[in-house]
Amino acid sequence: MERFLKEVPGDTGINACxxxxxxxxxxxxxxxxxxxxxxxxxxxxxxxxxxEVIKSDALxxxxxxxTCQERCPRGIKVAEMIMAMQNEAARQGRAxxxxxxxxxxxxxxxxxxxxxxxxxxxxxxxxLDALDATxxxxxxxxxxxxxxxxxxxxxEKVKGRxxxxxxxxxxxxxxxxxx
Amino acid sequence: MRYAFYLxxxxxxxxxxxEASSRKxxxxxxxxxxxxxxxxxxxxxxxxxxxxxxxxMAAYNLALAEKMGLDIxxxxxxxxxxxxxxxxxxxxxxxxxxxxxxxxxxxxMEYRGRVEVKHLIKVLYEDVGIEExxxxxKRPLTGLVxxxxxxxxxxxxxWVMQHDSPERPKILDELIEATGAKTVDYPYKTECCGQTLxxxxxxxxxxxxxxxxxxxxxxxxxxxxxxxxxxxxQFDMGQMEIRQKFKKNYDIxxxxxxxxxxxxxxxxxxxxxxxxxxxxxxKLMKELTNGL
Ligand code: SF4
Ligand code: SF4
Numbered sequence: 001m002e003r004f005l006k007e008v009p010g011d012t013g014i015n016a017c018x019x020x021x022x023x024x025x026x027x028x029x030x031x032x033x034x035x036x037x038x039x040x041x042x043x044x045x046x047x048x049x050x051x052e053v054i055k056s057d058a059l060x061x062x063x064x065x066x067t068c069q070e071r072c073p074r075g076i077k078v079a080e081m082i083m084a085m086q087n088e089a090a091r092q093g094r095a096x097x098x099x100x101x102x103x104x105x106x107x108x109x110x111x112x113x114x115x116x117x118x119x120x121x122x123x124x125x126x127x128l129d130a131l132d133a134t135x136x137x138x139x140x141x142x143x144x145x146x147x148x149x150x151x152x153x154x155x156e157k158v159k160g161r162x163x164x165x166x167x168x169x170x171x172x173x174x175x176x177x178x179x
Numbered sequence: 180m181r182y183a184f185y186l187x188x189x190x191x192x193x194x195x196x197x198e199a200s201s202r203k204x205x206x207x208x209x210x211x212x213x214x215x216x217x218x219x220x221x222x223x224x225x226x227x228x229x230x231x232x233x234x235x236m237a238a239y240n241l242a243l244a245e246k247m248g249l250d251i252x253x254x255x256x257x258x259x260x261x262x263x264x265x266x267x268x269x270x271x272x273x274x275x276x277x278x279x280x281x282x283x284x285x286x287x288m289e290y291r292g293r294v295e296v297k298h299l300i301k302v303l304y305e306d307v308g309i310e311e312x313x314x315x316x317k318r319p320l321t322g323l324v325x326x327x328x329x330x331x332x333x334x335x336x337x338w339v340m341q342h343d344s345p346e347r348p349k350i351l352d353e354l355i356e357a358t359g360a361k362t363v364d365y366p367y368k369t370e371c372c373g374q375t376l377x378x379x380x381x382x383x384x385x386x387x388x389x390x391x392x393x394x395x396x397x398x399x400x401x402x403x404x405x406x407x408x409x410x411x412x413q414f415d416m417g418q419m420e421i422r423q424k425f426k427k428n429y430d431i432x433x434x435x436x437x438x439x440x441x442x443x444x445x446x447x448x449x450x451x452x453x454x455x456x457x458x459x460x461x462k463l464m465k466e467l468t469n470g471l
Contacts, residue, residue, distance in 0.1 A: 028371045032386045061380045063387075064227070065371040066335035070345050079336070083227055090228035098378035099228045110219045111188035119192055126199040126452050129214075131191055137217040141239065141286060148282045149232040151225065 014046045014081060016074040023068035023078050029061050036061050038068050038078055045081065054089045060096050062086075093157030100155045107146065110138025180306050182252035183244040183294075184212035185262070188220050189408040190254055196452025197408060200437035201254055201299060203451065207315055207444050208307050212252065215243055221261040237265030238279045241296075242288040251296040254435075256407035260332035260340065262296040267339045298333050300406050300436065301342055304350045312357045317445035319359025320467060325439070326363050326400035327351045328391070328414070330407045331371050345369075354436065355404055358443035365398040367391050374413035385424075388417045392429045401463055403433045411435060415457045432460035442467065 023038040030036045041053050053059060059082065068078040089095065105112055115131050123131065146152055190198050205212055222236030241262060244251045253259045269276045270292045280289055297305075303312065334345040343350045346369065352362040373387030392414070395403055405411040414433040422428050433456060441451040448454065448464060 028373070028387055029376075029380075029383055032383045033380075060227075061376065061383060063331070063371045063373065063375045063383075065331040065375075067331070067371075070335050070337055077336075084230070086227040087230050095228045096379055099225060101378075102224045106220055106225070111192065112220055112224050113188045113192040115192050119195065122452075122455065123191075123195050126195055126450070128191075128195060128199055128202075135217065138219050141217070142219050142236070144285060145219075145232060145235050145239065145282065148285070149229060149235055151229045151232040154228055 013074070014042055014076055017042045017046055017076055018074060019043060020073060022071050022073060023076075026067045026071045028063055028065060028067070033058075033061060038062075038082070041082060041085070042076065042078060045085070050085065050088075053085050054092065055094070059085055059089060090154045091157075093154070093161040095154055095158055097158075100158060103146070103151060103155065106142050108139065110135050110142045180209060180302070181211040181213065181249060182297075182302070183247045183249040184214050185218055185221075185240060185244070185251050185253045185258060185296075186214075187253065187255045187258040187408070188224075189412070194408045194411060194435070196438060196455045197254055197411070197435040200435060200441045200446075200451040200453075203446055204437045204440050204444060205299075207446075208303070208311070210252075210302060210307070213247060213249060215240070215247070215251075218243055221255075221258040222265075223257040223261040226261070233261065234265055234268070234275075235279055235282050237261045238269060238283060238290045239286070239288060241266060241269075241294060242283055242290045244294045245291055246288070250294050252299055252302055253296065254299050254406070254408070256298070256330045256332035257409055259296055259298045259342075264336075264339050266292065266294075266296060298342065298406065300333070300350060300354065303354060303440075309353055309357050312354070312440070316358060316443045318443055320439065320443050321359045323358075323360035323439075323463070323467065324363055324399060324401045325355050325360045325404050326365055326395045326398055326402070327355060327368075327404045328372060328410055329369065330405065330410045333406065334369075351404070351406060351436065355439065358439055360439065360443075363398045363400050365391075365394040365400070367394050372410045372413045374409045377413075384413075385417070385421070388413060389421060389425075389427075392418065392421070392431060395431055396429055400431065401466075402439070402460065403431050404436050404439060405433060406436050419457050430458060432456060432458050432463055434460065 021039050024030050027038055036058050044053050062082045066079045072078055102112055218240050222233035226233040283289055329348045329351050333342050334340055337345040355362050367390055373384035376384035403414055411433055418429050438451050438453050
């Protein structure tokens, strides 16, 4: 547990949780999905069952609105804990597809959104400067940061996991077919 | 009032009306915006998968502003959240700072913790002030009823953002009222718009959006005012999606705060880019100009 909570600035102090449920009753996601329970994320993590949280799909339904954290009477950094768990899940090759797409766009333009021709004209009309269409410095910086911090490795793992899963499923299908 | 202008990703490439209107109202108010050349994404979109990558990206941008010797002004809740969180985390942890600087060194950069980061709204409220803004209003938006959506990330975590009360924010409403418009409250006002769940849990993203739009409709607001590109897209384009999927037409124009401020300053709607939104504020514009 220590190994990833340390990355969050300050102490999350999850052991102080007294299970009041304020986090849950404040949570926008929990309002629409009764299976989404930040209170359980906290108690599971505090009691050494963090694997259940890390492996759950629910982990990725957090809006990162920080309301739970803001209202926790015990000062627990619930939202930051959730993000630390997501980081750990990503390290295990469990990052959702969305992030792989974001990383790939970032490597192309240094930003998460690329400039298209239509926008260039609109900008001109509004008297805005032309944007640099070939932002080499930007792209170069982002690529280097990605190399240094190893973010791409996370998605190699995702690919690896996917392939292993598909292989397993195929083998199971073959076995079923053989019977 | 001189700031390093950090535009982020989405605003210059998609929400240019936000950029144009911000530049124009800042000019009117004597806020000098110095563009940051070759800035990169603030890191927010990948924070959930790599805390380390996020921190280096944010620190890179902070270091760029340090080189310029200017505090940062941004228009985006995500950017201000990212940059302020990184700033706070790096300031309090010399060990972490050293590690991050070992990466920045490769670009000839160094983070020293010498700049602050502010959202445009905070600069308008604190540096300029409501009274000064009122003095510049040439065409008061009398009769306009506005609902505001401040959004989460400029407010929370409160101990870092230090922007406004996270539970009862008032700055944006006061700024709206400075234009002569009225503001209305509505249930779920400080609730998340759901944008961050796009591509992760679209069902809940839409449910949150519809809940808010329904309440804004019930409050009889003429317009929804936002201060974040992500929230703005969720509300504006989201209405198109809801119309297609659920055959429900809210028809609530969603505008960036500087657009309505610009209108009150007497800047033309074409110059502000008001008509580039998906939900066209046509009716609203007619009413406003009739009132002249
Ligand atoms: S609000 Fe805080 S103390 Fe209460 S259940 Fe949630 S984490 Fe625990
Ligand atoms: S940060 Fe996540 S868990 Fe906390 S209230 Fe918001 S959506 Fe719920």
